[in-house]
Amino acid sequence: MSHKSKLEKHLGFLTDLGEFRFKRWLDxxxxxxxxxxxxxxxxxxxxVGCGSGTYTIPAAKIVGESGIVYALDTSRQVLDRMEERAAREELRNVVRVDGGEIDDRFEGSSIDHVxxxxxxxxxxxxxxxFDGIYxxxxxxxxVIVYPMHMAAEDVIEIALKKPFSRVEKKFGGRILVFRKTRVDEPDT
Incomplete structure (x- = not known):
């Protein structure tokens, strides 16, 4: 192994360490x-992929009683934990959604943030x-994306193939924010 390869490997570890620290801070x-x-x-x-509610619970507090947070995940166990947390916090504006797809359970043009x-x-x-999100x-x-285990460029490429515009990068470029850019015909 060359010196450059060892250095690149070391720097990659530091980058990963930085991402884990950022994720811990974000959580x-x-x-x-x-x-x-x-x-x-x-x-x-x-x-999407709400897990035990790390972002669901704070979002529910922010949107208040007049708002709704849909918590979507494929794991029943983590959704159970999320519901327990929401109940402890007396949050009645969290809706559990079992499964991994954004399908007809969601009304078209009804969500402010994903x-x-x-x-x-x-x-x-x-x-x-991204089609379902749109x-x-x-x-x-x-659409607010933290692509911890993906290259930001890959996410940007996927999103911009759809009718989204990239609004900005936040938190040192780690968070990507895309907006819906056009109005579709009403869903029938």
Whole structure:
């Protein structure tokens, strides 16, 4: 192994370490993060791959009683834990959604924000996922992505093949925010 390869390997480890530190910070500061990316009172949020509710619970607190957070995950066990957390916090605006697809259970053009926090690497058909997201987002709605285990450029390429515009990179470029750019015909 050459010296350059050893150095590249070492730097890759440091990059990974930095991402893990950022993810830990993001998890610990989910409320602030969600406020910073535009989640607000009365909105509807879809948390894809919600897990035990790291972002679902703070989002539900932010949107308040007049808003709704849909918590989507393929694991019943983590959804059970998320529901227990929501019940402990007395949050009645969290809706459990079993499964991994954005399908007809969601009304078209009804969601203000979709969260994809460290989950895209688990999704087989990312293009279909972005199609579903586009269908359910309100005009001007946002997709908030933290691609911890994917290259940001790959996510940008997938999203921009759909009718999304990249609004900005936040938190040192680690968070990508895309917006729905055009209004479709009403769903029938």
């Amino acid at each position: 610990a500061n989910a409320y602030k993060f969600l406020m910073d990316v535009g989640v607000g009172v009365g909105q509807k949020v879809l948390d 969260l994809l926090i460290d989950v895209l690497q688990e999704i087989r058909d990312r293009g279909a996922m 269908r359910v987002l309100k005009p001007g709605g946002s």
